[in-house]
Amino acid sequence: MSWSTTIGLVALALLGCNTERNNPLDPALPLPAMYRLGSVDVTLSSGRSIEFAWIDSGTFTMGATPDLEALLRDSGLWLDHLHEDTKPSHEVHISEGFYLGRFEVTQAQWIEIMGEMPSGGTQQATADSSHPVVNVMWSDAVSLAETLSNMDGGAQYRLPTEAEWEYACRAGSQSIWFFGNDMSSLGNYAIYFANHFQYGGRYGAVGQKAPNAYGLYDMHGNVAEWVSDYYGPYAGASQTDPQGPTSGEMRVSRGGGWNNDPNLVFSAKRSSDPPDVMSTNKTVRLVRVE
Numbered sequence: 001m002s003w004s005t006t007i008g009l010v011a012l013a014l015l016g017c018n019t020e021r022n023n024p025l026d027p028a029l030p031l032p033a034m035y036r037l038g039s040v041d042v043t044l045s046s047g048r049s050i051e052f053a054w055i056d057s058g059t060f061t062m063g064a065t066p067d068l069e070a071l072l073r074d075s076g077l078w079l080d081h082l083h084e085d086t087k088p089s090h091e092v093h094i095s096e097g098f099y100l101g102r103f104e105v106t107q108a109q110w111i112e113i114m115g116e117m118p119s120g121g122t123q124q125a126t127a128d129s130s131h132p133v134v135n136v137m138w139s140d141a142v143s144l145a146e147t148l149s150n151m152d153g154g155a156q157y158r159l160p161t162e163a164e165w166e167y168a169c170r171a172g173s174q175s176i177w178f179f180g181n182d183m184s185s186l187g188n189y190a191i192y193f194a195n196h197f198q199y200g201g202r203y204g205a206v207g208q209k210a211p212n213a214y215g216l217y218d219m220h221g222n223v224a225e226w227v228s229d230y231y232g233p234y235a236g237a238s239q240t241d242p243q244g245p246t247s248g249e250m251r252v253s254r255g256g257g258w259n260n261d262p263n264l265v266f267s268a269k270r271s272s273d274p275p276d277v278m279s280t281n282k283t284v285r286l287v288r289v290e
């Protein structure tokens, strides 16, 4: 099934099954189970599209459970000063499904929507427009979502909440990474410190590694992704659609990036930075709300 809407001059959105993409880990392998729950491909005037995956509503355990902490400690990955803020784990109910970008927003998409690169600096002179946009300040990321919402005139775009991001990343998993606990497999799913030299010593083009079960690419590594929340401590109580603190000095980004070790790119890992930080390890992935 498919239908269309208008964005920009020649905009088109197709809603339905995405049957064209192969599993990059092995094209002979089937795509993950939840990949085809639903998708929207929003096509900009240039014909370039932004793909969104449907993430069903549901309940999950956010943060590091005692079992996960023990596993990380046993694996030599846990460092108190980096990981204490992933506790306490708590039950989160995501009450409504949502569309989340299958990929980090690329430089070409950013330029087409915003007209120029983010104010935060250069893009390390990459000639490949399918690389994620970087040096994105938190306010730049919000501006992208607002601008695309205005262009669309129907659907709204925003940053994911921190809870939505972890829920989508886990895709039902309780393990260290969405694919399991075996660090030797991380390179199949993530561009991170150990393999970033294969990508010019920095981030790579989006979608070169295998996706999670929702068909989301680069959730671990490549470039860390701003979420909408202020940074603050977790509470242990069960929550529905948490939005994070109402104020704060720092914003959260998730997933870690190309210059991070394995213990900075796992599903529960949180990063906090001033919202105006300029970094080649800060990008954006959008939520679409219809």
Ligand SMILES: [Ca+2]
Pocket (backbone or CB within 6 Å): 104, 218, 219, 220, 221, 222, 223, 224, 225, 255, 256
């Ligand atoms: Ca990422």
